[in-house]
Amino acid sequence: MKIAWIFALSILVANAALAQQNSRSENKAFARNPLWVQMIDDTTTNYFVAEEAFNTYFKHHELPEGENEEIGEHAKQEKISKRKQRRIWKENALRMDVKRYNIWHQQMQPYVQSDGRILYTRERLAIWKEQQKGR
16 A cells, blocks of 8 residues: 555656656747747637747747838838848748737637636637627
């Protein structure tokens, strides 16, 4: 009996250590790559994990500024190198991804369950239909 209890305890400790190791490697991946971009397109994403990925990424990267282009500024563009042009395109893409994330974040909040699961579209539709019956 005592051996079984020790064996069960050692399995629990090993699982906890593995979970912590997975969490660290997940955080490193979140810091290096904007994984939250793919997460907001995935209907099975856990809301809290996507939020953590976004926040972790921007702890290590600069949040892009909003658009501040003045009217007519594009008409007086100077000749720029291809490298600088690619950097500008990359920044613009990241800026748009941040906007998409912010919209997704706001729109999904009412449908987040306590475990982070987001209600599926059919579940949201069922709630809406129930609300319509009550009117």
